[in-house]
Amino acid sequence: MTQEGTQTRPLGVSRPDLAVADLPSPEEVFKVSRLGPKELFKYAVGPSLIALGISIGSGEWLLGPQAVGQYGFxxxxxxxxxxxxxxTFYNVECSRYVxxxxxxxxxxxxxxxxxxxxWVPLSVFIVIFAFIAGGWAASAGQGVYALVHGEVPPAGAEEPRLWAIALLVLVFLITAAARRISRALELxxxxxxxxxxVALLLIDLLVVPFGQWWDAVRGFVTPAAPPAGITATQIGALAGFTALASGLNWYVMGHYRDKGYGMGHRVGFIAxxxxxxxxxxxxxxTFPENEANAGMWRRWYRLLLVDMWGVFFVGAILGMLLPTMLMARAVELSGQRPTQANVPTFVAAALNEEYGRGMFYIALIVGVLILFSTQLGIFEAMVRVTTDAAHSTSPRLRALIEGDPRRFYYPFMIGLLIVIAIILHFALPVSLVQWSANMSNLGALIYPFLLMYLNSKLPRPARPRWWHYVILVLNFLFFGFFFVNFIADFVGDPLVTF
Incomplete structure (x- = not known):
């Protein structure tokens, strides 16, 4: 084991040893004299918001409401x-390592x-393959079209795709205008x-009867088998894109480095x-094993738990509960059920019939914000993951870009934008999202075990307790089951039908 005062610490294989330095204090990182509640939310909370912006998106506005609209709570x-x-447990374990x-x-x-x-090229490939279909972008484009024209786009219309591409360009402009990209995404x-x-809560309080609130809460906390008739693809997509992206959630957790959490402060960030x-x-x-660093680690770990459980988990539950209740009400008002083609604008159309154009436009604006926050996070994360992988593993690339990751980040983002713009033309937005969600479950068959290996080799104060490993295995079993069922359904008959 590495003792205090040595220069490096080996961890795993095929990568350079970790340098060793003391953990910085949160006050040093966030440049405050004391980290109280005000400073906590002003400076320390952040990476969970980027994850939450992605989370309250394709699953919460499309897949969850579609499933509830068709099958109930x-x-x-x-x-x-x-x-x-x-x-959320999985996110904490991924972030522990960062x-x-x-x-x-x-x-x-x-x-x-x-x-x-x-592992590095395979992981980049899985993330790109899972999200490059662009269903999150296509759905946002549908919402913008409806907002501009005041009506749901006709089937196969080209203009929603052009709006989706325009929003991808907006993501590029937001990152280009930033001083620190992660901070721009947080804000x-x-x-x-x-x-x-806030808007969803107010709308739900206005239009959703108390009985449906109770049905929704009861449906969330009542153990029950999936409803009869729901497909393996639908239930797997719902599981995969609830909260974030199941086994692929790690692709967003690198923002803790850029935020400066713990040893991330010693490593740097993408400007x-x-x-x-x-x-x-x-x-x-990493840090040496001594009492001072053990105490500092406990402080950083508490901040991580506040960020993940206090912001991400609470926000993810509200982000799924509020839209699904609204969808249930829209189904009741319209007498119809959402389809893959109309689910991005179904709620707005139903509220328009009952409450007028004002509610129609409010619902559309909410939907566009939801889907654009997802688009912002996913598109940037694909570029970030590829940049980190290429920069860290290729000395030749580091020499070519003269150590400035931006020289890879922005050209790659432009190339990826062009590819996604082409792919957007090949399928309905929700079917693209369902594909991405089920591919996310593939990650649960792989990464929990890689994470257990890595976290078991951290300095002792940072290592997980035994029950953290149990929960990682549960991630593998739960999401892995849905992926295997999805593949069986894709190639023939699902292993389990509901």
Whole structure:
């Protein structure tokens, strides 16, 4: 084991040893004299908001409401709750490694045998493959079309796709205008997520009867089998995209490095074009095992728990509960059920018939904010994951870009934008989202075990307790089951029907 005063600490295989330095204090990182409640929310809370901005999106505005609109709350709500609980635990474990080493997960996977030549490119491929279909972007484009024209877009219309592409360009502009990209995403999500949750709460209080509130809450906390008739693809997508992206949630947790949590403060961050030139260390930094660092680790871990359980989990549950109740009410008002083609604008159309154009436009604005926050987070994260992977594993690339990750980040973002713009033309938005969600469940078959390997080798104060490993295995069983069932359904007949 590494003792205080040594320069490096080995961890895993095929990657350089971690440098060793003391953990910084939260006050040092956030430049405050004392981290009280005000400072906590002003400076420390943040990465969970980026994750929550993605979370309150495709699952919450499309898949969850569609499932509830077709099958009701019982059996659907329970899957949502279990998924949110398991994913929040998983997020904490992914972030534990980032805070303890400053390495993002996509880089960390390269330390797991047989090494980075397998895990790093495979992980980048899985993330790109899962999200490049662009259903999140296409759905946002449908909402903007309805907002501009005051009506639901006709089937196969081209203009919603053009709006989706325009929103991708907006993501590029937001990141380009930032000094620190993660901070820009945090501020954007403070506005969007806050506005969405307040607006949904007010709308639900206005239009949803108390009986439906009770049905929704009861459906969330009542253990029940999935409802008869729901398909393996639908229930797997709902499980995968409730809260975030099940086994692929790690692709967002690297923001804790850029926020400066723990050893992330020693490693660096990706700056925007307006920011000063920044280098990111190719390998991470961890802390020596002594009482001072153990005490500092406990402080950082408490901040992580507040960020994840106090913001992400609560927001994810509200973000699924409020839209699904609204969808149930829209189904009752319209006498119809949402389809894959109309679910992005179904609620707005139903409220228009009952409450007039004002409510129609409010619902559309909420939907666009929900879907754009998802678009912002997912599109940027695909670029971020690829940039971190390439920068950390390729000395030749680091030399080519002269240590400035932006020289890879922005050209890759433009190329990815072009590819997604082409793919958007091939399928309905919700079917694209269902594909992405089920591909997210694939990650649950792989990454919980990689995470157990890595976290077991951290300095002792940062290592998980035994029951954390049990919960990671439960992630594997729960989400892995839905992925296997989805593949069986895709190639023939599902293993389990409901």
């Amino acid at each position: 019982v059996g659907v709500g329970w899957v949502i709750l279990v998924s949110a609980l398991l994913q 805070v303890a080493t400053g390495e993002t997960p996509v880089v960390a996977w390269g330390r797991v045998p047989p090494g980075y030549l397998l 954007a999500n403070w506005i969007m997520v806050g506005s969405v949750l 925007g074009l307006r920011g000063e030139r920044r280098e990111i260390l190719a390998s991470g930094v």
